[in-house]
Amino acid sequence: MGWDINSFSVNKHSCSTNMKLHPNNIQSIIQALKKIFLDGAYADDVVRNLLQSNPKWGSRDRRFIASSIYSIVRWWKRYVFIADTTKKDSDCFEKVLSAYLKETYGDGLLTPLPVELNEEIFASRIKAATADRAVQASIPDWMDALGVKELGKELWERELHFSNLEADVFIRVNTLKHTSAEIIKQLNAEGIEATQFGPYPETLKLAERKPLQRLHSYLNGGYEIQDSGSQVIAHYLKPSPNAFVIDACAGAGGKTLHLSALMGNKGKIVSMDIEAFKLKELERRAERAGTTIIQTKVIREGVITSLKNKADYLLLDVPCSGIGVLRRNPDDKWKLSAERIQELTQIQQQILQEYSSMVKPGGVLVYATCSILPIENDNQIEQFLKSNTGFQLEKKQTIYPSEGGDGYFMARLIKK
Numbered sequence: 001m002g003w004d005i006n007s008f009s010v011n012k013h014s015c016s017t018n019m020k021l022h023p024n025n026i027q028s029i030i031q032a033l034k035k036i037f038l039d040g041a042y043a044d045d046v047v048r049n050l051l052q053s054n055p056k057w058g059s060r061d062r063r064f065i066a067s068s069i070y071s072i073v074r075w076w077k078r079y080v081f082i083a084d085t086t087k088k089d090s091d092c093f094e095k096v097l098s099a100y101l102k103e104t105y106g107d108g109l110l111t112p113l114p115v116e117l118n119e120e121i122f123a124s125r126i127k128a129a130t131a132d133r134a135v136q137a138s139i140p141d142w143m144d145a146l147g148v149k150e151l152g153k154e155l156w157e158r159e160l161h162f163s164n165l166e167a168d169v170f171i172r173v174n175t176l177k178h179t180s181a182e183i184i185k186q187l188n189a190e191g192i193e194a195t196q197f198g199p200y201p202e203t204l205k206l207a208e209r210k211p212l213q214r215l216h217s218y219l220n221g222g223y224e225i226q227d228s229g230s231q232v233i234a235h236y237l238k239p240s241p242n243a244f245v246i247d248a249c250a251g252a253g254g255k256t257l258h259l260s261a262l263m264g265n266k267g268k269i270v271s272m273d274i275e276a277f278k279l280k281e282l283e284r285r286a287e288r289a290g291t292t293i294i295q296t297k298v299i300r301e302g303v304i305t306s307l308k309n310k311a312d313y314l315l316l317d318v319p320c321s322g323i324g325v326l327r328r329n330p331d332d333k334w335k336l337s338a339e340r341i342q343e344l345t346q347i348q349q350q351i352l353q354e355y356s357s358m359v360k361p362g363g364v365l366v367y368a369t370c371s372i373l374p375i376e377n378d379n380q381i382e383q384f385l386k387s388n389t390g391f392q393l394e395k396k397q398t399i400y401p402s403e404g405g406d407g408y409f410m411a412r413l414i415k416k
């Protein structure tokens with residue numbers, strides 16, 4: 001089934017309730033957008049700092065400000081088009097915000113917009129936006145062209161639609177400490193509804209987005225916030241208890257922690273990364289999770305060769321474009337470039353070629369990305385297998401955003 005271009009629906013949560021705009025809120029949103037689009041700051045950081053530095057704002061204002069910023073980041077290109085402006089205009093951000101507010105709240109607005117928009121022109125620009133998929137779906141032209149080239153029009157349009165929806169919140173129950181039923185009960189007591197999602201009992205989906213980090217259930221290490229697709233990867237590696245596992249691009253340890261739980265906290269995991277600060281965060285999370293089998297190691301010269309033929313299981317969760325997780329990180333659309341993806345594919349192949357030497361004969365390697373593009377996924381595995389005939393592909397899988405979570409790829413290889 002193809003996707004109708006009009007299906008890239010925007011903020012149709014159009015509120016019929018009356019909406020008053022406070023000048024302070026408007027200014028805060030405009031300043032935040034300038035930081036994101038002019039200074040290159042990340043939306044998450046900007047929103048967090050803004051809310052933290054204004055503790056007196058009420059919950060309604062906080063929600064309005066955060067959701068306006070995130071929605072405009074997601075739909076930036078479309079609103080720039082509708083407002084008929086460019087970043088070079090001195091009132092670009094006021095116009096874009098006005099277009100967003102007018103479309104979202106319509107007649108419910110009780111105060112004037114930052115910039116008044118002509119009714120007829122506004123309606124005709126909304127209509128004209130539908131003539132161009134990259135405008136209507138709000139993505140850069142180069143990304144739209146790459147998506148079609150990589151996936152074909154039908155699949156790309158479908159995944160684009162799902163990549164523009166607001167992301168659900170998933171958690172992974174820490175089975176070293178609790179069952180899913182126990183966590184569901186604890187969350188209910190804390191006013192949060194959660195249900196099991198997908199093939200694994202430890203994956204729970206929350207009924208609505210709520211801050212979790214200050215809840216007892218979270219602080220006690222009962223669960224981690226982790227997308228449902230991301231939770232498939234540790235199951236793909238499927239390490240047995242007592243095995244020697246290397247997680248070579250471990251970052252802050254989302255997958256390491258899951259692996260240690262699947263191993264029942266038995267065996268050994270060496271979690272490595274080139275960034276020491278990420279491993280420090282991993283150590284903090286490991287302590288909260290109550291796991292004791294993880295050792296962290298910053299990758300320096302000689303580290304990889306010192307582990308040659310040692311791993312029963314190796315996870316390569318390589319750096320990637322993040323095109324599978326755009327609905328969670330919409331500002332990546334504006335920060336990525338075709339050149340950066342090219343560079344990433346070279347790094348991915350280098351990591352595969354070099355780090356695979358750590359797998360012992362009979363051992364298992366899982367290569368994973370949070371991308372749905374074959375250039376970062378299937379093609380990398382194909383290229384690797386051509387020059388590494390000692391490995392054989394056991395299975396591979398792409399998880400698409402249309403399946404409910406974020407998009408991921410994983411391939412499981414066996415060393416003969």
Ligand SMILES: C[S@@+](CC[C@H](N)C(=O)[O-])C[C@H]1O[C@@H](n2cnc3c(N)ncnc32)[C@H](O)[C@@H]1O
Pocket residue numbers: 248249250251252253254255256272273274275278299317318319320351
């Ligand atoms: C997709 S992220 C990993 C996410 C992590 N596995 C998790 O589950 O939370 C990729 C990681 O690779 C690291 N990285 C980048 N280049 C690397 C290299 N040459 N060797 C090892 N790690 C690298 C990055 O610092 C980043 O933390």
